Amino acid sequence: MQLFAVREYAFSLALLAASAIGVCAWNTQAQSKEKGATVGFVAEFSGNISLIGEAGMQSAQLAVDEVNAAGGVLGGKLELKVGDDASDPGTALQVWEKLAAEKVDAFIFRETSAARVAVLPVAEKANIPAIYANAYEGGDCRPVLYTAGEIEPQKVAPYLKFLKSKGASKIFIVGSDINWGRIVADMVKKAAPELGFTILGEEFTPYNTTDYSPVITKIRNSGADVLISALGGTPDNVAFFKQARSSGLMQSLKVVGNLALDDTTLQAVGSAAKGSYMVASYFTSDSSQANQKYLSALKAKFGNDMKVPGIYSEPAYDSVHLYALAVNKAGTTETSAVLKALSEVVFEGSPKGAIRLTPDRHAAMPIYIAQATQEGTYKVVESLGVQQPPKQCDPQPSFGMPKK
Incomplete structure (x- = not known):
């Protein structure tokens, strides 16, 4: 396993360089390996999302161990080359270019939506399969891409219906000023009227905001009785919820609903988020045998260094297993064969239950609502229940980039 981060140039310069000289020849994947495979795993190991990135890396490492213990891929080892995107799209682009030049057989990545948009042209240019091991807003359809995590269109409407049952009807939205935060806020605003909600305000804040008192004042003065939080990043959630609790805002609202406060981040926030709700396909408190096996294996491997997994990190575990199954089914690491096989395999050992990707490049997931404790x-x-994702890709993407 190798770990590197490249941060020498600004994002804009990196984009210009990529467009000017290209990142790799199309036929990077033309020659299949006879044994084994190498996956480029990219996540945030520094910056404001590093806690989730570290949890995702642990899940990926566990899955690689399990795959290799079961015989590996194509009779050889499955290996990871790991890159740190530093929670920054520009750095992510450079990391992906380096991995593509090293001819990895696939990318598995857990990055922000902004980073996803920045880096996927690298995989497209080099015709390398990419599995997004993350929950996201949906709608990204490319010949090389699959998403192993849930998408917001699977859960926003039924989640709002649940929150409405708690007797509140006036919403204020606070979110991170990123692609995902604004897109998800638009989904809430679109679904709210039919359910009897009124949107009284919204506020978007940059990553690493430390003083949320102006936002808290706006929420209180709006008259909202429902807060929908779409804040990303551990520092932002810790700052907001602790300030909202100490100011009395949390206690004055009828309902607080989260769209991004996963188990990993909640552990850092602690009791400040008590009573708030979260909607997700995975919670560590799931008592199923598959989840207990997964958690026990993480604990055995990482001991006291184990990071609590959540919806933004557990998909790395599924993604590695799905890729290994697809390579073995295809009998090759060649791109089009692996991409086709990804729509045909099922990973039965997921902590969430059986996971099957489809030619539409997404997957049905069981969705749960949970409440934060003290x-x-x-x-x-x-x-x-199991929520089918609305159709995202029309027409369905081809299995790999068209030949030039």
């Missing part, structure tokens, strides 16, 4: 953990309070 201890900084979640307790599942309702199951929404």
